[in-house]
Amino acid sequence: MPKFSANLTMLFNEVDFLDRFQKAAEQGFSAVEFMFPYAWPADELAERLQRYGLQQILHNLPAGDWAAGERGIACLPGRELEFQDGVEKALQYAKALQCPVLNCLAGLVPPGVDRDKVRQTLVTNLRFAADTLAREGIGLVVEPLNDKDIPGFLLTTSAATMDLLDEVGHASIRLQYDIYHMQRMEGDLINTIRRLIDRIGHIQLADNPGRHEPGTGEIHFPNLFKAIDQAGYQGWVGCEYIPAVTTEAGLAWLAPYR
Numbered sequence: 001m002p003k004f005s006a007n008l009t010m011l012f013n014e015v016d017f018l019d020r021f022q023k024a025a026e027q028g029f030s031a032v033e034f035m036f037p038y039a040w041p042a043d044e045l046a047e048r049l050q051r052y053g054l055q056q057i058l059h060n061l062p063a064g065d066w067a068a069g070e071r072g073i074a075c076l077p078g079r080e081l082e083f084q085d086g087v088e089k090a091l092q093y094a095k096a097l098q099c100p101v102l103n104c105l106a107g108l109v110p111p112g113v114d115r116d117k118v119r120q121t122l123v124t125n126l127r128f129a130a131d132t133l134a135r136e137g138i139g140l141v142v143e144p145l146n147d148k149d150i151p152g153f154l155l156t157t158s159a160a161t162m163d164l165l166d167e168v169g170h171a172s173i174r175l176q177y178d179i180y181h182m183q184r185m186e187g188d189l190i191n192t193i194r195r196l197i198d199r200i201g202h203i204q205l206a207d208n209p210g211r212h213e214p215g216t217g218e219i220h221f222p223n224l225f226k227a228i229d230q231a232g233y234q235g236w237v238g239c240e241y242i243p244a245v246t247t248e249a250g251l252a253w254l255a256p257y258r
Contacts, residue, residue: 001225001229001257002225002228002229002233002237002257003030003031003235003236003237004029004031004236004237004238004239004254004257005029005031005032005033005055005057005058005236005237005238005239006020006024006027006029006031006032006033006239007032007033007034007035007204007238007239007240007241008020008021008024008032008033008034009034009035009036009240010239010240010241010242010243011023011024011239011241011243011247012024012247013243013247014246014247017034017040018040018044018048020032021048021049021051021052021054022048022051022052023247023248024052024054025052025053025054027247027248027251027254028254028258029054030053030054030055031054031055031056031057031236032049032054032055032056032057033056033057033058033059033236033238033240034059035059035060036059036060036062036063036066037059037093037097038062038089038093042092042093042096042097043096045093045096045097046096046097046098049097049098055098056097056098056099057099057100057101057202057236057238058099058101058102058103058141058202058236058238059090059093059094059097059099059102059103060090060102060103060104060105061074061083061086061087061090061102061103061104061105061129062086062089062090063105063107064076064079064082064107069108070107070108071105071107071108071145071150071153072104072105072106072107072108073086073107074104074105074106074107074121074122074125074126074129075106075107075108075109075110075118075119075121075122075125075154076107076110076118076121077110077113077117077118077121080121080124080125083125083128083129084125084128087128087129087132087133088132090102091132091133091136091138094133094136094138095136095138099138100137100138100139101138101139101140101141101201101202102129102133102138102139102140102141103140103141103142103143103176103202104126104129104140104141104142104143105143105145106122106142106153106154106155107122107153107154108150108152108153108154109152109153109154118154119154119164122154122164123164123167123168126140126142126164126168126170126173127168127169127170129173130168130170130172130173131170133172134170134171134172139172139173139174139201140170140172140173140174140201141173141174141175141176141201141202142155142161142164142165142173142174142175142176143155143161143175143176143178143181144156144157144158144160144161144175144178144181144182144185145178145181146180146181146182146184146185147185148184149181149184156185157182157185157186158175158177158182158186158192158196159186161175162175162196162199165199173201174199174200174201174202175196175199175200175201176200176201176202176203176204177192177193177196177200177202177203177204178203178204178205178206178240179203179204179205179206179219179224180204180205180206180207180208180211180240180241183208183218183219184208189219189224190223190224190227193224193227193228193231193233194227194231197231197232197233200233200235201235202235202236202238203228203233203235203236203237203238204237204238204239204240205221205237205238205239205240205241206239206240206241206242207219207221207241210242210244211241211242212241212242212243212244212250213239213241213243213244213250213251213253214241214253215252215253216244216250221253225237225257
């Protein structure tokens with residue numbers, strides 16, 4: 001049976017962020033993840049995890065000015081030092097939160113910049129991040145996103161991301177497979193997961209269309225979860241979806257897996 005973590009960036013938005021840890025524990029989650037921890041002191045987040053008996057599974061590297069529309073800086077020439085500083089900051093949080101995996105968002109392709117230079121910047125930055133994190137026993141994942149919600153994002157398919165990881169050539173870097181994004185971009189979810197399972201470091205879910213909870217759209221999640229189990233996946237599946245009404249009202253899908 002898959003293990004599910006609550007993404008606190010997306011779920012329990014009915015309450016303030018620091019109160020979502022309690023809500024997740026009350027709903028039976030034993031693990032959480034979220035996009036960015038950097039607005040809160042690490043020791044405060046660690047205290048919430050300990051208080052409610054939760055594991056921190058994943059968070060992202062700093063991704064630039066999110067409010068201004070940036071979606072990662074790893075591919076942006078000229079911002080390598082900022083990226084390296086972000087890796088160090090993310091590492092300190094990961095150690096404080098005992099978080100085993102960090103996610104890197106590649107970023108948007110900058111206009112007017114040679115695409116080969118953009119890719120080489122990303123390769124170099126990923127090698128730096130993977131080396132830095134591996135020394136501390138922390139894994140790194142890279143996530144492709146769909147270009148319908150996020151036009152201009154550099155990595156949009158599992159195949160393109162695997163080609164990139166092959167070029168980076170680091171044993172500790174793996175694919176973050178987001179079911180929602182990949183359903184929008186390529187479909188064929190079960191076959192892809194079976195084929196890539198040994199290189200998947202984390203899975204996230206949401207249904208399509210709408211990016212809501214399982215059962216609201218076209219994806220047959222019982223079959224998908226069965227396939228994930230049969231493939232031998234031992235990691236967590238992050239619930240990174242937008243509740244259609246409220247979080248708790250939409251959790252009936254989870255009951256068979258508690």
